[in-house]
Amino acid sequence: TQLLEQSPQFLSIQEGENLTVYCNSSSVFSSLQWYRQEPGEGPVLLVTVVTGGEVKKLKRLTFQFGDARKDSSLHITAAQPGDTGLYLCAGAGNYGQNFVFGPGTRLSVLP
Amino acid sequence: GAGVSQSPSNKVTEKGKDVELRCDPISGHTALYWYRQSLGQGLEFLIYFQGNSAPDKSGLPSDRFSAERTGGSVSTLTIQRTQQEDSAVYLCASSLRRYSAGTSGGAFPSTDTQYFGPGTRLTVL
Numbered sequence: 001t002q003l004l005e006q007s008p009q010f011l012s013i014q015e016g017e018n019l020t021v022y023c024n025s026s027s028v029f030s031s032l033q034w035y036r037q038e039p040g041e042g043p044v045l046l047v048t049v050v051t052g053g054e055v056k057k058l059k060r061l062t063f064q065f066g067d068a069r070k071d072s073s074l075h076i077t078a079a080q081p082g083d084t085g086l087y088l089c090a091g092a093g094n095y096g097q098n099f100v101f102g103p104g105t106r107l108s109v110l111p
Numbered sequence: 112g113a114g115v116s117q118s119p120s121n122k123v124t125e126k127g128k129d130v131e132l133r134c135d136p137i138s139g140h141t142a143l144y145w146y147r148q149s150l151g152q153g154l155e156f157l158i159y160f161q162g163n164s165a166p167d168k169s170g171l172p173s174d175r176f177s178a179e180r181t182g183g184s185v186s187t188l189t190i191q192r193t194q195q196e197d198s199a200v201y202l203c204a205s206s207l208r209r210y211s212a213g214t215s216g217g218a219f220p221s222t223d224t225q226y227f228g229p230g231t232r233l234t235v236l
Contacts (some may be wrong), residue, residue, distance in 0.1 A: 006153075042202050042227025043154070044116070088153055091224075098144065099225070100222060103153040 004091055004102035012108040016078055021105040022074045023089035030092050031074050032065055034098065037086040046074075050103070079109045113137060115228035117203050123234045124193055132188045132231045143186050144225060145178060146202045158195065160186060161208060192236045194209030200230040 004025045013019055023032070031050040035043035047056050049065035049072065060083075062075040076083055086106050090099040104106045116135045124130050136143050142161055146154040154172040160180045175193075180186040190197055204225040205227070 041229050042204070043225070045224050048224070090154075098156055098159050099223075100156070101146075101154040 004100055006050060006087075006090055006105050009103070010106050010108075012110065013079055015080060015109055015111050017109075018075070019079055019107070020075045021071055021087055021107070023074075023091075023102055025070050025091060027091070027093070027108040029056050030069070032069070032082060032092070033090045034074055035088040036061055037104075038084075039090060043086075043088055052066065059111070067069050076107075079107075081109045081111050083107060084109050115203060115205055115226050117201075117228040117231050119231060120229065120230075121190045121232045123236065125236050126195060128188065129191045129217045130193055130233065132190075132201050132203075132233070134203030134205075136184060136186070136203070137226055138184075140205035140207055140226075141143060141183065142208030142223070143180060144204045144206075145186070145188050146204065148202055148230070150199075150201045151177070154171055157188070157201075190233075193233075195235050198233055198235045200232050202230045203228045 004023055007022045011019060032046055033048045036046055037043040042051045045064045049056060049057055049063055052065060052067045052069045054065045060077045064073050072089055084107060086104045088104045089102045092099050115137055118133045122130055143160050145157040147157055148154050158165055158171055158178050159167040162183045163180050175191045178186060178188045204227045206223045208223055208224045
């Protein structure tokens with residue numbers, strides 16, 4: 001069974017600070033996705049990474065896929081209150097398995 | 112918009128009753144997924160449909176849970192004899208589900224984007 005762990009579980013920071021959240025597994029994934037979920041809504045896809053070592057930037061968000069494709073990080077620069085939400089990572093296996101989701105990091109950015 | 116819709120948005124039921132949750136995927140999406148999310152937790156995979164068939168039912172927690180999809184579109188998740196531990200948000204997602212050839216010759220999902228509905232919050236009293 002492929003499992004994903006995320007850390008930290010909770011994070012509360014002030015507006016303007018930088019932060020990094022992590023997604024780790026002992027399994028190798030063919031691709032990994034990051035989602036953000038706001039209260040009362042479904043998750044919304046932020047990015048998909050597929051190549052070991054890949055780095056993708058989305059405005060103030062930087063996503064990195066580990067060289068061994070077992071882990072990933074999400075770095076947010078100059079966090080804003082609009083970044084508040086539950087950040088979920090999801091990994092896809094190599095043999096047609098569906099995505100496995102991590103438990104999420106709940107981020108709160110205070111104005 | 113033409114996103115994924117789910118109904119009802121909220122459902123309160125008594126222990127032992129049956130419930131049906133509905134999902135309307137994005138038109139043209141062949142893949143449909145059901146997930147369960149307990150308060151403050153990540154998503155627990157329940158079942159996946161490709162067209163009307165369900166190649167992966169591995170996440171259904173017990174035989175009280177079943178799902179069907181008709182016409183390659185609408186899906187219904189049914190929970191029989193509900194229990195308090197069934198209380199959660201049930202999320203549905205759909206995707207185009209394009210496959211890519213793997214290096215070993217097998218097929219695996221490409222960078223499939225799942226579009227989620229807003230969920231149904233089920234409370235079992």
